[in-house]
Amino acid sequence: MSGLRDLRPVRVVGIGMHRYQFASDTPYITLGLAALRAALEDAGLGWPDIQAAMIGTAGLGMAAGRVMLRHMGDTGIEVMQVENASASGSSAFRMACLLVGSGQRDIVLALGVDKHGTSQRAVDKDGLARLSPSDHSPLVEFALLARMWRDRHGLRPEDMARVAVKNHGNAARNPFAQFRKPRTLEQVLASAPVAGDLTALQCCPRGEGAAAVIVASEAAMARLRLDRRRAIRVLSSTASSEPAVPPGAFPMLEIVRQSGLETLRQAGIGVEALDIVELHDAFSIEEIVYAEALGLCPVGEGAARLRDGAWEIGGRCAVNPSGGLIGMGHPIGPTGIGQVAEIVRQLRGEATGRQQPGARTALAHMIGLGAVAVGHVLQRE
């Protein structure tokens, strides 16, 4: 199976954000265009240079991208809306990479924008009754998984809480984060209980915001004299959905494990090469079990890595230096593109106040309801 490395080189040349925030009256167009204009400025490009736009959103409704982009001027470009639950933005970024890599376009925008919508889910419309109202609830799924990790691996509530302490701390140093307040272990544990051992500060907020990245081919970079020193190569891009698993296995962990392996394989690197991982920590337990599934440590040792600081900024591999979904926020459509923007900022050495020293290679990994997984490896050349 061929990967992105077998296609034309793809590089991120521009990033832009609108801070993630709690629900407001701000129109989504204001959010999205702020991120877009920031990305254009960052790249040194103008709107007419963009040849296609992939718009990741889950809650805005039909034609959100076209309605937004007409305010930039009608240039006749391909505009596509991509919905893939939490992985909507990651999937839009993947589409942009494939368009450039395959040679169909030279400069493509991937933009995620969302506001807190109705949260309607297809799984609630399948016409099937269920024994529990918690069926297909991510919150309950991961609260149960946390309990199983407690029983199997001795995971304690304070171990999970350390994820939130780390990520709220990182978010406090990220001007684009929804939460900007460091939290202590005691504060996290004492926040309102939600489900099982998960407390409120261990659950991501819903909100709104926007994130944009621009990817370009080598030909376009040469033609437009874009700054190669700030361009970040996209080494691999993968997408998959839940596989069949043997009895007793956890489907969500298996999809993360398999997609992580494949994303690294297609990039031609091992997990030890990763300086940064941005992953889907909607609930604190997720960071632990996904980091284990991705191979950052053996299964059952995630709590120890949190205690010894291996996943802190400055540690062996910074996990969610942006603050992750727990701290930076999870507005859905923008989330995966926000991960990529954070990684690009880090790999450029421009993440002031939260810079992972010497960062060269990073993984952006996202899962979405369904379940689906999308992974990208990015590298500073």
Next chain:
Amino acid sequence: MLDLRDPSLYAPAPAGDGAVLLALRDPASGALTFPRSPYGSPALEQVELSGQATLLACITLHQPVLPGVVPPLVVARLQLAEGPVVDGVLDGTAEPPPGTAMRAVLVAEDGALACRFRPVA
């Protein structure tokens, strides 16, 4: 006798307050599907599962985070005796330990009979 809240999911057991779960079985492989789905192969046959289960894990919902949930509510992942793993609601607010033998029971709730799981006495 109250009506069943979800008659597509369960039915009264032949005796007592127990419930059987309504599933489909592939006659070729024996594979079970719960709940019954109209979207799969028409060759699947209707079967009843015993309602006996082993508790894998359970947690208490402390907040009204889901439609229809009035906390505290204990939800569980259970392995049915016949194999499928399902999510269900426990009867009461206790959290039994993993491995506890459970059974499906019908309890009156809001004017209907709901299926809940209770430790085997």
